[in-house]
Amino acid sequence: MNRVYNFSAGPSMLPEPVLKKAAQEMLNYQGSGMSVMEMSHRSKTYMSIIENAEALLRKLMHIPDNYTVLFLQGGASQQFAMIPMNLMSKNKKADYIHTGNWSKKAMAEAKLYGKINIAASSEDKNFSYIPDNYAFSPDADYVHITSNNTIEGTAFKRFPDTGSIPLVADMSSHILSEEIDVTKFGLIYAGAQKNIGPAGVTVVIIRNDLIGKHEENTPIILRYETHAKNRSMYNTPPCYSIYIAGLVFEWLDELGGVKAMEAINREKAKILYDFLDESKLFSTPVNPRDRSLMNIPFVTPSDELNDKFVKEAAKAGLSTLKGHRSVGGMRASIYNAMPIEGVKKLVAFMKDFEMDNR
């Protein structure tokens, strides 16, 4: 089988040039005589790989010097726990904006460390929108948002103003997809397997004044301070995932950076949303104002037709369009690495399907 257009929500597509380069370098990385997977993480060669990855990420996101970049393990889910462990030390209180499945999991961990206030929620309408009326606690240690909701297909278009309270964002499913102002955040985190690289590495971008505020009984391995002091080398980092992430950053940089990527992403999403808006068979439940550029859920009027669509699309080389088990229907995840041709092919297929199934 040829390579397919893979609409998986994660792990998801990687840019083909990145996979080709990794294949070329698999057995013998730049004359080192070994694969990156076999190399000491303390070797000069590997040090230059991780340093290069960090430098490129800093360049792509315009990360200022007063922020530390960490490459950690444990996924975004581990950050759900590390954030309260490390940041909830002053008032033992945090505000969460509840926008779906992932914010729910984030809150479940935070509740183990202190008091959680739901500053706003879109649960009343099945998380189909982003709330914009917030009731923040003046004494919250931080405010947490899930800036792109992978399952529900919503995204914050404006970030809440939290004043002097640090804003923490789970950007797992849209980091590097559009320009954001890092200085608005105290901490940004993202698991790699959507827009950065292979699973196994999690990027944390933390403002330096928030490092070292953990509770005394916080395990050493779970302190931001530990990883910041050791430049993500306290223990063996996820070496190969970081290497691939570095190649993805290079690819993005050569493409013109996040600004250029954002323009392509807007074009890709518009093609699909325009069709969904005019279609008489397909529709999307998401509030138009809050639509994600990355994850686009959609349905037909019946479960039978949904199943038929997913099966027939797969046969046509449009893979993994089944929606998340909690919402059903379909979902197209069109991350950075999804070429515009993939979206065009999907929409052409949807048009044909609509003609045949009216």
Ligand SMILES: *Cc1c(COP(=O)(O)O)cnc(C)c1O
């Ligand atoms: C995928 C995802 C997660 C979970 O990531 P893991 O790496 O599996 O822990 C958390 N938050 C968001 C927004 C996600 O899309």
